Amino acid sequence: MSRNGRPLHVAAVVILLVLAYRAGGGSLPAVDDFVVGPDGVAAEVPADVPTSAQRGVVEKIVDGDTIWVRIDEAGGPLVAGATHKIRLLEIDTPETQHPNLPVQCGGEEATAFAQRLLPVGSTVFLVADREDTDRYGRFLRYVWTSDGRFFNLDAVRAGVARAVLYEPNDAYIDLLRDAEAEARSAGLGLWGETCDAPPS
Numbered sequence: 001m002s003r004n005g006r007p008l009h010v011a012a013v014v015i016l017l018v019l020a021y022r023a024g025g026g027s028l029p030a031v032d033d034f035v036v037g038p039d040g041v042a043a044e045v046p047a048d049v050p051t052s053a054q055r056g057v058v059e060k061i062v063d064g065d066t067i068w069v070r071i072d073e074a075g076g077p078l079v080a081g082a083t084h085k086i087r088l089l090e091i092d093t094p095e096t097q098h099p100n101l102p103v104q105c106g107g108e109e110a111t112a113f114a115q116r117l118l119p120v121g122s123t124v125f126l127v128a129d130r131e132d133t134d135r136y137g138r139f140l141r142y143v144w145t146s147d148g149r150f151f152n153l154d155a156v157r158a159g160v161a162r163a164v165l166y167e168p169n170d171a172y173i174d175l176l177r178d179a180e181a182e183a184r185s186a187g188l189g190l191w192g193e194t195c196d197a198p199p200s
Helices: 011-022 107-117 151-157 173-186
Strands: 033-038 041-046 054-063 066-070 082-088 123-127 140-146
Touching: 041 151, 054 107, 082 151, 107 151, 140 151, 151 173
Parallel strands: 082 140
Antiparallel strands: 033 041, 054 066, 054 123, 066 082, 123 140
16 A cells, blocks of 8 residues: 555556566567456456457346446546446346346346346446437346456356347347357246246
8 A cells, every 4th residue: 555545556567567577488468458447457358258248347236137336447438437238239138127027037046147247246248239218218238257257258158148130230149049049049047938928
């Protein structure tokens, strides 16, 4: 800690750069390849995360396809210093919070999946498509985890979500549909014998 109580962000980045230099045989990653988390520790942006991604911190899991994310850093499309409701693009999970519907089969499993891969306090990377928000004012985003996993895809692969095209947002729909076909074939989650039908 510095004298004013703030973490030594710069020192942490320098240390990581030196370590990367030694491990990489003398080549340094770009400074933009690192982000500083809420605890003041620098972390490298995973290679699989798109360069357009905006970093955030998970504040709350609503259900399997909706989360709240806090944005701390300025410079991206989402306003910094605020928490935003995020609707995950091109996937749909069974309802657990709908005011007029009972909890649907597979909904609790989808929520638990999101809680496990996107725990509160974890860093995520958000990527927009063609539309910024839906008719409810939720921000539409694809989500990558701090270790570079494409959450939308993982949810479909696991059978806890189905692939749904919300036009005109279609950047990953083919990939997600292929993953759904594999989950269906394997009888995973929604496509198993426990649930009679997928969410509508």
